[in-house]
Ligand SMILES: *[C@@H]1O[C@H](CO)[C@@H](O)[C@H](O)[C@H]1NC(C)=O
């Protein structure tokens with residue numbers, strides 16, 4: 001019996017790969033294609049951006065939006081063509097329109113732009129203890145486990161009756177809560193549940209939303225296990241917080257128009273944290289991306305929006321949900337193994353993992369079957385596998401082939417990772433005797449299989465083992481920076497657990513796993529960080545989303561628990577574009593000392609710089625903010641908690657302002673870590689504060705010399721150090737910014 005707390009997290013990598021789209025705005029499977037299932041004789045769905053209505057009474061938005069549409073406006077079946085009228089997070093509406101109707105809409109005064117509705121996908125839990133959260137002690141208790149904070153999730157719905165959503169110990173929601181709950185069980189834990197997918201049902205047929213919700217804010221559940229492994233107490237990161245589910249995805253994915261509707265409602269209802277484990281698979285210019293615009297409005301109303309970086313790694317530039325106002329989360333491993341071993345006939349033992357643990361395995365050695373031609377297990381219906389231990393390469397979505405091989409009479413299957421996945425094994429549920437091993441161990445195995453015709457192996461299982469090293473490592477699938485739409489701001493921001501995460505799962509009719517399941521993806525790392533944001537919000541209710549982000553980013557662990565570098569899937573040092581500022585550290589995040597805050601005015605200046613005069617009206621929803629009166633703020637000069645500069649021999653200078661949120665009287669001195677080829681100067685080198693809330697501005701200039709042409713970027717860091725706090729910001733000198 002292992003007694004640790006399992007954190008439940010849902011960015012589903014696997015689910016995403018077969019059928020489910022990724023929610024927090026990440027799609028591991030394919031770039032988002034314009035799905036034609038929205039196109040019928042009745043036209044297709046468009047998201048229409050318009051200027052805000054002049055009047056702002058209760059019905060003004062709907063009337064204004066209807067004025068753009070033919071009257072009456074309905075399709076052949078009589079369904080109204082206006083699908084959603086957005087009021088809080090987006091200036092506009094979603095409507096089903098023919099090409100002719102769209103042309104007419106576009107000619108009306110006040111029209112700005114129309115976007116065809118895109119299909120997004122959802123992205124897929126041990127982990128509070130790995131993050132330093134222990135029941136009954138320290139920070140977790142101080143933060144009241146996130147009490148009084150409302151975490152909204154845009155996802156596939158929720159299995160409301162799961163024990164993770166019991167409300168023991170959770171007080172009633174705060175009076176400001178305006179939402180409603182339509183689910184099989186609503187209580188002080190699950191205070192909101194609504195569907196925007198066309199039906200009135202907030203149930204979770206996919207499992208993804210149940211997994212992510214329990215990871216962010218699931219209550220304590222004793223004896224959580226999945227596939228007979230990982231017994232322990234499960235809890236979300238903020239077990240005292242309230243959950244509000246906005247169902248915006250179903251088995252087909254998440255339409256952008258539904259995601260916007262959920263976002264709009266969440267802002268109106270009064271959520272504090274919004275967790276989005278979904279995405280579109282690619283990065284769009286922020287003014288071409290309705291969700292980037294709507295999340296800006298959410299953030300400017302005080303909601304901290306946490307999103308998946310995406311599952312398109314390890315390709316550079318694959319990060320999505322990369323707007324500066326989002327907290328963008330990469331995925332890494334935890335120090336846990338669902339331990340299994342392959343015992344070879346030559347006496348060697350290869351350590352691996354297995355989600356389906358066999359209680360009494362046979363110790364008999366079976367002949368190995370490996371063939372280069374059948375490398376990925378294409379043995380459909382063949383009798384050659386009978387009685388063999390079949391060795392092949394792991395591919396996502398291979399479950400039915402593997403079950404077929406076992407069904408045909410194979411003794412077992414050993415799957416090895418390809419070079420891209422390398423050490424970051426993504427466990428899959430084969431409901432069969434399957435052990436998964438790393439790429440390096442795969443080479444040992446295949447070399448042995450080729451070296452002798454009498455090669456043999458047996459499998460053994462060892463339940464859950466903690467303390468695995470090195471951990472964390474960045475998962476291969478985790479999308480990498482730099483951001484294509486905004487290379488001047490480092491993305492992803494932060495690394496959190498997203499590989500082989502155990503969290504809540506709905507019961508399945510086929511008798512499969514549940515009530516917990518193990519999933520991987522940036523969908524799973526995202527709700528961990530949403531939970532951390534909820535803990536901070538509980539201790540510091542007045543902090544802005546930018547301040548909470550700064551707290552999480554500047555206190556992240558740049559090294560692992562023994563002081564070594566955080567590694568990537570290939571066991572190389574993980575760079576900033578893989579791990580952002582480093583691995584989330586909840587206890588330190590609640591007491592950062594200093595924060596880099598970003599005021600709404602500064603963001604207006606940024607939008608003017610980025611988009612021009614139309615920026616404030618369309619994105620901020622306030623046409624009285626003309627760009628000529630707000631100074632333009634470039635991406636590099638935004639008061640972000642990380643620093644990006646161009647690589648240039650003449651020093652480039654950025655200014656930053658920090659706000660004292662630690663002890664009133666404190667003195668910080670600067671500490672710079674930089675490679676020889678970067679000269680980093682900070683002025684002044686000491687910041688002396690005498691009161692809480694006091695702000696100090698400093699400048700950082702970075703010059704590069706002797707840089708090799710092939711060095712696309714160089715990494716350094718600057719830390720403000722007092723007796724109690726270290727406030728660290730990575731510095732990226734990038735050839736692209
Ligand atoms: C099984 O796990 C224990 C720790 O739980 C470890 O000490 C032991 O080496 C493992 N055995 C095998 C064969 O991996």
Ligand SMILES: *[C@@H]1O[C@H](CO)[C@@H](O)[C@H](O)[C@H]1NC(C)=O
Nearest residue numbers: 469470471560561562564565
């Ligand atoms: C920390 O990382 C180093 C490599 O950078 C590794 O050798 C060590 O095992 C890691 N420690 C832990 C606790 O993972």
Ligand SMILES: *[C@@H]1O[C@H](CO)[C@@H](O)[C@H](O)[C@H]1NC(C)=O
Nearest residue numbers: 430431432508510511512513
């Ligand atoms: C798993 O395998 C067992 C027996 O091998 C079978 O009874 C059960 O239906 C399978 N479950 C699923 C979900 O395939």
Ligand SMILES: *[C@@H]1O[C@H](CO)[C@@H](O)[C@H](O)[C@H]1NC(C)=O
Nearest residue numbers: 637653654655656697698699
């Ligand atoms: C940075 O601050 C210095 C000193 O206050 C000022 O002269 C300079 O214009 C600032 N630079 C930018 C880009 O704001």
